[in-house]
Amino acid sequence: MEFSEKILNTPSSFIRNILKVTESEDVISFAGGLPNPISFPVEALKASANKAISENGSRLFQYSGTQGYAPLREYIAAKYRRVHGLDVHADDVLITTGSQQALELIGKVLINKGDGIVIEEPGYLGAIQAFTLSEPTFYGVTLENDGLNLEELENALQQPNVKFVYTVPNFQNPTGLTYSKEKRQQIFEILSKYDVALIEDDPYGELRFQGEPLPYIGAGKLENSILLGSFSKTVTPGMRLGFIITKNKELMQHIETAKQATDLHTNIFSQYVIYDYLANNDYTEHVQKIIALYKNQADAMLNAMEEFFPAHVDYTRPDGGMFIWATMNNGTSSLDVFHKAMEQKVAFVPGDPFYTSKTGVNTMRLNYTNATPEVIREGIKRLGSIL
């Protein structure tokens, strides 16, 4: 049996592949990207499951609309109007089977084989996987401390058939970096000159533990703006509930057709449950608790890095989110370090899978959300001893 070129070219997730090793009880893992399970509102979700079933009965269990549960879409729209001042309405929102599906649907709708996608370098591995299924040409643009390198961005946009730019402007995965206000404005101005879409993928935006919230790059301003959001980092990833916001009606219609052909509609049982949860709990207070938890864990990691990492290792200082990105300025390959680290029973993700065009890089991603400060300190100490 012969398989398709697109599947043979799709990287299976390095992170998932190393899970068997890193999941051992005695390994301290900074490799995953898992929310801390103590942040899940388990009892409130249980109450909402009961209430939603009692109030709506069989409607939770029947087939439903492709665009998603209308009250949930209206909740999301109202929030983006209130918090971000965006003119968003329920019809501009489509509920997806997690943000991962949003990426895959957008690839399907916009990319013919060989068309261009501009992506941060390093960039989110899940996006690279999802987009690869549409067989694009990737144009990597260096992600600097304040956002995309503008000269590289302009060059990339002048390549043939570039369809969209993919960004994670807040607390990026894998680097933890946040685009500055100035850079956002500059990128907006550049993109205004081109007929391309801008995807702003923002799963971590609410998890800001320092600094001021910043406006989106293109949302509310660019005609072909696509905003992605998710409940995975603030309520639960297990329900696979994300969303796409765009005011481009033609694009939305095509995304809906793609969604219909892909899985008909997102799990409606879970949409009812999370809507009930959001409507009847203090979400803001809940998110504040997650922020306090993660800030404490991020501080523990940064403090331990300061104490235990040698001077040739630089690292980012995120204002929120889930990740720190370390660079070994002596040029050591992080894949080599990974194997040494596993001997010390500590795990991270080597930088390689986050690049579409490089291997043997000297960078690594460290997650701090899923371990206690004590464990984080011990893990960084072990890692420091081999860097």
Add this chain to the structure above:
Amino acid sequence: MEFSEKILNTPSSFIRNILKVTESEDVISFAGGLPNPISFPVEALKASANKAISENGSRLFQYSGTQGYAPLREYIAAKYRRVHGLDVHADDVLITTGSQQALELIGKVLINKGDGIVIEEPGYLGAIQAFTLSEPTFYGVTLENDGLNLEELENALQQPNVKFVYTVPNFQNPTGLTYSKEKRQQIFEILSKYDVALIEDDPYGELRFQGEPLPYIGAGKLENSILLGSFSKTVTPGMRLGFIITKNKELMQHIETAKQATDLHTNIFSQYVIYDYLANNDYTEHVQKIIALYKNQADAMLNAMEEFFPAHVDYTRPDGGMFIWATMNNGTSSLDVFHKAMEQKVAFVPGDPFYTSKTGVNTMRLNYTNATPEVIREGIKRLGSIL
């Protein structure tokens, strides 16, 4: 903004497009393919949601494995061993976001643009949509009363780069037809000579209200056998839980990579809930109740057709499932009839969207699962008056 060729070629569902018309309170609709909501075990699912959360807590809400919840996969495997005598184990099962996703993933994994797919004519519209995203060449093979036309099947298999044959052998959608035992054996013998996969999509197989269960065509015998199943027609479609069974390890691995890139994993909250439901309720008894319900409704439709349809209209007499297929032997276009029927406030799906290569056909799909016998009789009476 320019959209991809594949999305521009993907038909959006005729059924969903006409829903706005057919959903009016005063319309009798045979157009949908919805299970009867009174068949959903609402209270038992509520109890299972509570129990699953109480027993497993945050594990229901965290990210989880791409292949699916292991106990659910083992439950499915054990059932196929017990009921069908197939040598199936948990590792041969992957949980999908509904059967629709299974179709889409298989297309991704096997089809390069232009590769061949052999499909029943008429065939399942959702499959045509899902496969179209991979830009195949469709080779339609006439579905006769006892299964595929064998001569056309042989011809189709000799076309270049044919990757798989897609069948719904039990109570097919849209026709309600079931492949005979003899035809299954003949198709198996033909397929044995070719390096193609066989998909047996079986969402309705358990809903047999008369006749003997029949063995699968290829499952357990063909190396490249793919069996699809679903909980949508027997427990709940709203949770979007389906599954792929294949013993081809290389194929399974590629499907898992495609699943990972597409939506990471299926909603684990719902997987826990349905597993608890299946493990703690009498599923066989539950399905028997649905069978009795649907048999009564199918009989009501067939009796009304005998009473009210003119002699030039033929129709299938399904042994199970959800659909009857009618053919107007005077050659009338069913699209024309559709508009006349809507004036009489009765709806069905005209045959056109079920063909990859024909339009203006004289066939129609009628669903009987979602209306009472009285309403069915009234609807068929109205329809008969204009045929």
